Amino acid sequence: MQLRFSPTSPFVRKVRITAIEAGLQDQIEHITTDPWSPETDLRQTNPLSKVPCLITDDGTALYDSPVICEYLDSLNAGPKMFPEDxxxxxxxxxxxxxxxxxxxxxxxxxxxxxxxxxxxxxxxxxxxxxxxxxxxxxxxxxxxxxxxxxxxxxxxxxxxxxxxxxxxxxxxxxxxxxxxxxxxxxxxxxxxxxxxxxxxxxxxx
Ligand SMILES: N[C@@H](CCC(=O)N[C@@H](CS)C(=O)NCC(=O)O)C(=O)O
The missing domain is CATH 1.20.1050.10 (Glutathione S-transferase Yfyf (Class Pi); Chain A, domain 2)
Known part of the structure; x- marks a missing residue:
């Protein structure tokens, strides 16, 4: 998986914490991206041109952060961060x-x-x-x-x-x-x- 990422974004941090809690951090490659740069190609991956954006192993682009976190939780073998009840x-x-x-x-x-x-x-x-x-x-x-x-x-x-x-x-x-x-x-x-x-x-x- 790849994560379009900016080090100060609170929404990116959410995704990173969720990945760590799910034990998935080593499966994610971080791609530093400045969403505000006029040169960024981010919009080709995320039509909203925002970080975070996760590209799954089958090439699907996921956004916004709640969707990415819920996806990571679906791969999580431990206690669920999105409770089912x-x-x-x-x-x-x-x-x-x-x-x-x-x-x-x-x-x-x-x-x-x-x-x-x-x-x-x-x-x-x-x-x-x-x-x-x-x-x-x-x-x-x-x-x-x-x-x-x-x-x-x-x-x-x-x-x-x-x-x-x-x-x-x-x-x-x-x-x-x-x-x-x-x-x-x-x-x-x-x-x-x-x-x-x-x-x-x-x-x-
Ligand atoms: N609702 C989005 C918010 C993401 C967001 O606002 N990201 C900011 C960085 S912290 C961004 O990329 N802004 C660029 C823009 O709005 O054009 C989410 O939860 O992922």
Missing amino acids: PSVRFKILALAAAADGMTDAGILHLVETVRRPKELKWEWWDERQQETMRTALTVLNDAAPSMATTDGPITIAEITAGSGLGWMDLRFKDLNWRTDNPALADWFKKISERPSFKETEPPAA
Whole structure:
């Protein structure tokens, strides 16, 4: 398998953690890709031109990260990261969606503050993204006491939340999300010690 990959992407990190937890990391070749480069050929593999994109051994291109992670989990002989029991599964998927949504809003906030020329900045839109980050953080903070940490089985919800929070720390040094979300802060400290998280720590920005 090949993974179109960028070292700072939170969505790529999700896939890498899932691969490690499934014991599949040695089967994946990483192909460094800058999705923002005008020269990239990424769109020929992923029509959305985003990382991550996984090319399976039969040449199928898989995207977005939830699809790639679920594919890796289908090859996983250990405890499932996408639980099968519907009474658990959809709660986990919704929590993972909240974490993905937080990170998506963070990326839009970053684009608005870093990439968009100042004179074109749209305050209303940026405030909306920040509000989404805050409300998603509250959902994760409420769930934190029952989320997996250092040992034992893990689900896609924890993997998505931890990857997103790690990226927010990398990109938004002044965000102070821990102040309003102490349970989540405590959880994040513990999950960051898990070997799959340590092994995939993002490089300094
Ligand atoms: N929903 C996608 C989001 C992926 C994403 O936003 N990737 C960013 C890098 S962190 C990207 O490639 N952006 C390029 C673009 O939006 O054109 C997923 O879960 O895989």
